[in-house]
Amino acid sequence: MGRGLDHFVLCVRDLDAAAEFYRRLGFIVGAKNRHPWGTENHIVQTPGTFLEILGLAPDAVIADAAPGEKSFGAFARDYIAAREGFAMLVLEGRDAAADKAAFAKGGIGHYPVFPFAREGKRPDGTPVKVAFDLAFAEDRHAPDIFFFTCTQKYPENFWNGAMQRHANGAIGFPGIIMAAENPAAHAEFFQHFAGVHDFEATSAGLTIDTPRGQIEVLTSPAIASLFGETVADEPAALVGFRIAVADLEALAERLADEDIGFHEWRGRLIVPAPEAFGTMLVFEEG
Numbered sequence: 001m002g003r004g005l006d007h008f009v010l011c012v013r014d015l016d017a018a019a020e021f022y023r024r025l026g027f028i029v030g031a032k033n034r035h036p037w038g039t040e041n042h043i044v045q046t047p048g049t050f051l052e053i054l055g056l057a058p059d060a061v062i063a064d065a066a067p068g069e070k071s072f073g074a075f076a077r078d079y080i081a082a083r084e085g086f087a088m089l090v091l092e093g094r095d096a097a098a099d100k101a102a103f104a105k106g107g108i109g110h111y112p113v114f115p116f117a118r119e120g121k122r123p124d125g126t127p128v129k130v131a132f133d134l135a136f137a138e139d140r141h142a143p144d145i146f147f148f149t150c151t152q153k154y155p156e157n158f159w160n161g162a163m164q165r166h167a168n169g170a171i172g173f174p175g176i177i178m179a180a181e182n183p184a185a186h187a188e189f190f191q192h193f194a195g196v197h198d199f200e201a202t203s204a205g206l207t208i209d210t211p212r213g214q215i216e217v218l219t220s221p222a223i224a225s226l227f228g229e230t231v232a233d234e235p236a237a238l239v240g241f242r243i244a245v246a247d248l249e250a251l252a253e254r255l256a257d258e259d260i261g262f263h264e265w266r267g268r269l270i271v272p273a274p275e276a277f278g279t280m281l282v283f284e285e286g
Contacts, residue, residue, distance in 0.1 A: 002195040003099075004212025006150050007050045008176060008241050009088035011079045012277045015040055015055030021277065022053065024258045026168025026251070029053070031121045037073035038062050045163045048212055049173045051241075054087075056080060070111045070136040075146045085278030086238040089176060091194060092212065093149030096133035103137045106192030111136040120157060128157040139189040142180070142236035147193060168254055169246035171286045175214035177240040179231045180205065183217040186236065190215060214242075228265035229272055229280050240279055244286030251283055 012018040019029045019042045030043040038060030044051040054076055056062075065071035072088075079087045093099050096113040103109035117131035131153035139147060152158055180186055183205035190208050191197050194215065199208040204222035208215040223231050223239065231239045245251050248269055255262045261275045271281040 002211050003091035003093070003149060003193070004210045005049050005173065005176065005215075006090045006092040006212075007052050008086060008173070008238075009052045009054050009076075009090065009146070010085065010277060010279055011054050011076050011087040012084050013055065013080055015042065015053065018042075018053050018055070018277050021260075022051075024260060025271075025281075026254050027166050027170060028163050030163060031125075033118055033120060035073065035118055036116060037071075039073055039076050043163075045160065046166075046170060046172045047164055051173070068111070070114070070138075070146075070148075072114070072134065072146070072148075079144075079146075083278060085273070086176075086241065088146040088148070089178075089215075089238060090147075091149045091210070093133065093135060093151035096135040096149065096151045099135035099149045099151075102195070103135065103192065108139065108189055108192045109135070109137040111138075117153075123160065123162050128154070130154055130158050137189075137193045139186060139193075139236070141182075141185045141189070142178075144234070145178075145236060145238055168251050170243055171246060172244045173213060173241055174244050174284070174286075175216060175242040176238065177223065177227070177242070177280070177282070178215065178217045178236065179220055179223055179234065179239045180217050180236045181219070181234075183219060186217050190217070226266065227268070227270055227280065227282060228263060229270060231273075231280075238279075239273065240282055242282045242284055245283055246286060248283060248285050 027044045034040050038057050040057045042053045062073040062077045114134040120128045120130040133151040135149045137147040205218035262271045269283040273280045
């Protein structure tokens with residue numbers, strides 16, 4: 001069985017400002033949480049998929065990854081030192097040990113499973129325990145992207161319908177956009193990472209239908225044609241995600257009222273990366 005989209009990690013330098021920006025977009029943004037190693041986050045939930053807005057705590061002292069291991073914290077630290085943006089793509093995990101074994105067999109990762117827990121908060125402020133097991137993968141053609149699966153230990157403490165009723169009408173994250181010089185070079189990696197072996201390949205790139213959402217790996221010219229945006233000339237980078245909303249016209253009014261820059265392109269509303277902490281936001285009618 002394939003692995004669907006679980007969440008996307010947006011690494012930012014000013015976590016409070018990023019959280020406020022997403023509130024202005026019309027999202028319910030969860031309370032600030034802290035990881036044991038010193039990063040902090042806010043969560044934006046939709047049914048089954050969420051956005052993690054991540055920054056460094058002011059007192060964070062994050063060690064480098066040990067030999068033969070991956071470090072979520074160290075990657076975030078180094079990414080934020082260089083840039084802001086969509087840094088990590090996370091797929092749903094059901095069994096981290098099985099994911100690790102599958103990634104090793106596919107030649108995309110031999111890293112130990114990483115378990116951790118933190119305190120979460122319900123909307124009323126009540127503390128709850130949430131815990132996760134991460135299984136890491138690596139695309140040698142995309143060294144600046146962090147990939148892993150996330151298996152939740154206490155999903156009943158994490159997911160909350162009240163946090164998914166957004167003022168902007170958002171109902172889900174139907175897909176992500178990755179830019180690549182040579183999309184075909186990433187096909188084998190995604191076959192093993194997403195566990196999906198049948199996908200569409202065209203001159204524009206790859207379209208991978210997972211059990212929950214699409215992964216599009218596209219050339220820069222294709223992104224310019226499909227979304228009206230120019231992306232940085234890099235070998236591979238996560239450049240945006242798609243957001244389904246109930247009413248695009250109402251969303252356009254909200255963006256204008258909040259003085260958030262956007263443009264319409266092919267029936268979608270596009271918030272350019274420079275407006276949105278380094279990540280293009282593609283709003284489409286659900």
